[in-house]
Amino acid sequence: MGEFREPLNVIVTGVGGQGNVLASQVLAAAAVEAGYRVSIGETFGASQRGGSVMSHVRISRDRTYGPLIPRGRAHLIVGFEPLETLRILMDYGNPETVVVMNDRPNYPIGCLLGEEKYPDPHLIVEAVNRLAAKNHVLPATELAKEAGNSMAANMVMTGALSGSGLLPFGGDRFTGVIETLFSGEVRDLNMRAFQKGTEAVQAAGTAR
Amino acid sequence: MSIYAVALDQPGRAVVLTGNEAVARGAIEAGVAFAACYPGSPTAEVLPTLAQLGDRFNIYTEFSTNEKVAIEGAAAASFAGLRSLTICKADGFNVALDFATAVCLSGTKGGMVIMVGDDPNAHSSVKEEDSRFLARTANLPVLEPATVAEAKEVTRAAFELSEKIMLPVVVRCTTRICHASGDVKLGPLPPVEKQAALSRDQRYVTSTLFAQFMKGKVKTAAALAEDSPFNYYTGPDNAERIVIACGPSCAYALEAIEILGLGDSVGLLKISTTWPLPENLLLKHLKGAREVVFAEEVDSFLEDGVMTIAAKHWDEVGPVKFYGKNTGHMAGPRGAFVGELDPDTVTSCLSKIFSVPYDPPALPNAREARELVNYSMPSRELALCAGCPHRASFWAIKMAVELDGRNAIVLGDIGCYTLGLMRTGYNILQSVHCMGAGVGIACGLGKLDRFNFRQPVITVVGDSTFFHAVPQALINARYNQSDILCVILDNETTAMTGHQPHPGRGVSASGQPAGKVEIEPLLAGMGIPVTVHDPYDVEGTVGVIHRLLRESGPRALVLRRACALVAVKGRKKDRVYVNQEKCIGDDCGCARFCSRVFACPANIWDSRLGKARIDEAVCNGCGVCASLCPQRAIIVERTV
Ligand code: SF4
Ligand code: SF4
Numbered sequence: 001m002g003e004f005r006e007p008l009n010v011i012v013t014g015v016g017g018q019g020n021v022l023a024s025q026v027l028a029a030a031a032v033e034a035g036y037r038v039s040i041g042e043t044f045g046a047s048q049r050g051g052s053v054m055s056h057v058r059i060s061r062d063r064t065y066g067p068l069i070p071r072g073r074a075h076l077i078v079g080f081e082p083l084e085t086l087r088i089l090m091d092y093g094n095p096e097t098v099v100v101m102n103d104r105p106n107y108p109i110g111c112l113l114g115e116e117k118y119p120d121p122h123l124i125v126e127a128v129n130r131l132a133a134k135n136h137v138l139p140a141t142e143l144a145k146e147a148g149n150s151m152a153a154n155m156v157m158t159g160a161l162s163g164s165g166l167l168p169f170g171g172d173r174f175t176g177v178i179e180t181l182f183s184g185e186v187r188d189l190n191m192r193a194f195q196k197g198t199e200a201v202q203a204a205g206t207a208r
Numbered sequence: 209m210s211i212y213a214v215a216l217d218q219p220g221r222a223v224v225l226t227g228n229e230a231v232a233r234g235a236i237e238a239g240v241a242f243a244a245c246y247p248g249s250p251t252a253e254v255l256p257t258l259a260q261l262g263d264r265f266n267i268y269t270e271f272s273t274n275e276k277v278a279i280e281g282a283a284a285a286s287f288a289g290l291r292s293l294t295i296c297k298a299d300g301f302n303v304a305l306d307f308a309t310a311v312c313l314s315g316t317k318g319g320m321v322i323m324v325g326d327d328p329n330a331h332s333s334v335k336e337e338d339s340r341f342l343a344r345t346a347n348l349p350v351l352e353p354a355t356v357a358e359a360k361e362v363t364r365a366a367f368e369l370s371e372k373i374m375l376p377v378v379v380r381c382t383t384r385i386c387h388a389s390g391d392v393k394l395g396p397l398p399p400v401e402k403q404a405a406l407s408r409d410q411r412y413v414t415s416t417l418f419a420q421f422m423k424g425k426v427k428t429a430a431a432l433a434e435d436s437p438f439n440y441y442t443g444p445d446n447a448e449r450i451v452i453a454c455g456p457s458c459a460y461a462l463e464a465i466e467i468l469g470l471g472d473s474v475g476l477l478k479i480s481t482t483w484p485l486p487e488n489l490l491l492k493h494l495k496g497a498r499e500v501v502f503a504e505e506v507d508s509f510l511e512d513g514v515m516t517i518a519a520k521h522w523d524e525v526g527p528v529k530f531y532g533k534n535t536g537h538m539a540g541p542r543g544a545f546v547g548e549l550d551p552d553t554v555t556s557c558l559s560k561i562f563s564v565p566y567d568p569p570a571l572p573n574a575r576e577a578r579e580l581v582n583y584s585m586p587s588r589e590l591a592l593c594a595g596c597p598h599r600a601s602f603w604a605i606k607m608a609v610e611l612d613g614r615n616a617i618v619l620g621d622i623g624c625y626t627l628g629l630m631r632t633g634y635n636i637l638q639s640v641h642c643m644g645a646g647v648g649i650a651c652g653l654g655k656l657d658r659f660n661f662r663q664p665v666i667t668v669v670g671d672s673t674f675f676h677a678v679p680q681a682l683i684n685a686r687y688n689q690s691d692i693l694c695v696i697l698d699n700e701t702t703a704m705t706g707h708q709p710h711p712g713r714g715v716s717a718s719g720q721p722a723g724k725v726e727i728e729p730l731l732a733g734m735g736i737p738v739t740v741h742d743p744y745d746v747e748g749t750v751g752v753i754h755r756l757l758r759e760s761g762p763r764a765l766v767l768r769r770a771c772a773l774v775a776v777k778g779r780k781k782d783r784v785y786v787n788q789e790k791c792i793g794d795d796c797g798c799a800r801f802c803s804r805v806f807a808c809p810a811n812i813w814d815s816r817l818g819k820a821r822i823d824e825a826v827c828n829g830c831g832v833c834a835s836l837c838p839q840r841a842i843i844v845e846r847t848v
Contacts, residue, residue, distance in 0.1 A: 025224065025389060032222055036391075039355075040388055041387075041388050044331070050588060050589075050590060050591045050809060052587075064357060066459025067388035070551040071552050072571070090574050090577065094569045109588070109631070112812050114800060114803065118584070119582060119584050127581055150825055
């Protein structure tokens with residue numbers, strides 16, 4: 001399990017509709033179950049319609065921090081989308097920041113219109129590798145499809161975060177929260193997705 | 209985080225709640241009986257939370273047609289001795305203000321709380337507004353929570369204060385409270401039994417006769433504020449430098465003081481009772497201080513209030529330097545009166561004010577990384593969802609206006625369709641102000657013919673906006689015979705704020721069957737001719753608009769099609785794909801119509817093949833692009 005810093009600053013980032021707000025809520029609930037204090041700041045605006053979304057999650061032993069992480073002070077970045085991951089890393093990262101990222105791009109409308117160019121995703125990964133202390137890349141959307149539905153990519157990413165060993169509490173805290181939050185088929189899907197994320201990160205970790 | 213946590217009967221347990229849920233839980237713990245609102249971000253989720261728990265905790269909840277009706281309903285419950293809550297955003301408080309400035313004179317009985325969400329940085333608004341000035345105009349005390357956990361406690365306390373002084377109390381939350389989350393310690397739940405009673409001798413009348421009495425209530429609130437547990441000081445004793453803050457700025461200031469290593473010399477005075485202010489408490493701290501910094505969001509409300517107190521007691525306070533929005537010292541990158549605060553802004557401002565150096569941590573290889581991706585970091589502009597009926601409507605309006613050739617003016621206002629301002633809506637809207645404003649403006653433009661203004665006037669409104677603010681303007685158009693075409697984009701929901709029902713739905717806030725108000729007979733009753741069409745039939749819609757543009761007097765067109773996000777729920781989508789044989793790519797001459805011009809986010813360009821493609825994960829299967837493709841290369845496979 002990860003070494004604890006006070007407060008532990010985690011940013012979950014992606015694009016509206018990817019379910020990263022829910023992922024940050026699950027992370028926070030797991031932290032509270034493990035006895036920590038949490039504070040989350042969500043920046044989403046009208047993101048239902050394709051804007052950038054980021055959640056700042058701050059985990060503390062004993063104190064309520066403000067909902068926003070100061071620039072350059074994120075310990076962990078969980079990126080649901082490559083470009084957003086790089087963007088947030090540049091603003092909030094420092095040389096010790098660790099990244100867990102999904103490799104599937106979600107193209108901004110300007111790129112779809114052919115007016116702007118989305119960088120080569122491999123180069124984004126390369127850039128993140130250079131900036132971050134460590135980068136765990138996984139095909140979260142594909143893994144979610146394997147688990148039953150691409151919409152569950154958020155739980156794959158949550159599983160990966162848990163499996164990365166960077167948090168001061170274990171996966172059982174997460175599965176406990178998933179158990180209470182969801183029921184029936186959705187719960188099973190999310191559980192499978194969570195496990196896939198955990199396994200993917202751990203397999204990659206041992207391979208390295 | 210979930211309705212489950214809001215409802216838990218486990219006093220003392222810590223759960224994660226959003227700020228909006230914390231307010232809902234605070235109201236439940238206070239025994240609220242009646243809650244009414246018109247949804248507005250950032251506070252839109254409070255009422256749905258209460259609505260889901262209405263049966264369990266014996267709470268009546270409603271979505272009202274607008275904020276004025278909502279606050280009046282809440283006051284009614286208060287008159288009958290019940291605790292009541294109304295919820296709005298700053299813009300909504302404007303709508304409720306007429307009643308608010310009256311009810312302070314008539315007074316209330318059961319605790320009545322008005323939760324107002326201000327939106328610094330206008331995350332989900334068209335403007336930033338400081339509702340505290342409105343509350344003061346209406347003589348209503350303001351409480352501001354600084355954290356999510358405090359949002360629950362402050363809400364509870366607001367009900368008690370309201371009952372003590374017999375005035376509604378405003379709980380002002382900003383987006384960084386409403387949409388933030390944090391651990392909240394649950395309190396005990398009250399009994400669910402509640403009784404309404406209003407006797408013939410109770411009278412609630414607005415009259416200046418009661419003005420002095422009402423001012424006395426405000427004085428009582430000021431006296432109570434002196435001992436409020438939500439106002440407190442942290443820092444060294446007798447600090448000569450203090451920061452006075454409210455709301456989330458308190459946490460930013462505290463963190464900034466720590467980052468700058470100023471903990472030994474700078475104190476933080478946190479104020480929740482921002483109106484009326486606790487004069488003695490402030491004086492106590494002002495007397496020792498030589499430099500005072502204000503940290504608050506939107507306008508300089510706390511700052512102005514404290515400086516007035518300092519001026520009143522200048523002989524006791526002595527020489528003090530004030531730094532805030534008015535002096536330009538507490539300002540984000542865009543200026544002091546725009547945008548929100550954050551820990552970086554507060555840190556850099558304090559570093560300048562107190563002359564202590566600050567170097568934010570930075571990434572050593574950022575330049576290299578930027579080079580690697582060729583400096584190309586495209587931003588994410590907001591876009592209408594894939595399959596959004598508004599996209600089809602805007603396209604049809606654009607085509608009809610071009611066909612008409614008389615430079616028709618197109619006006620809009622507030623809802624998802626505000627995006628008609630941007631490229632996703634073909635930049636078609638020429639005005640955006642507030643709910644229903646486009647129709648009033650159209651009424652005016654439609655009467656300028658004597659000044660040689662001959663362009664046709666189109667105004668678009670959503671269905672929820674229609675019920676909120678449009679009938680009065682349309683009655684005006686009919687009465688004064690204004691030449692306007694009002695296009696009602698009826699997507700059968702209040703989409704922008706998260707799909708709440710409205711009077712046209714026949715469903716209540718708690719999901720029960722409700723009375724249904726039909727738009728067409730309402731318009732017919734006003735004597736306004738109305739046409740109804742499906743915007744997904746783009747060609748047909750263009751024809752209808754083109755015809756209506758040539759008619760005169762007030763007329764209406766309802767473009768009815770469910771919001772794409774609602775339509776796909778629990779249903780299998782039609783499969784839409786590009787027949788790669790039929791699509792001839794850039795040889796077509798359509799200028800990549802589907803992806804570049806019509807610009808549904810699911811229509812993408814496959815640069816490898818040089819042909820159009822549809823992202824099936826994003827596509828909502830509306831089929832509109834298929835009807836517009838000149839090669840008929842897009843195929844819709846209907847699911848049965
Ligand atoms: S059918 Fe065409 S226009 Fe409709 S959602 Fe799919 S790609 Fe977009
Ligand atoms: S939420 Fe509905 S109305 Fe709003 S942009 Fe999306 S599809 Fe259109």
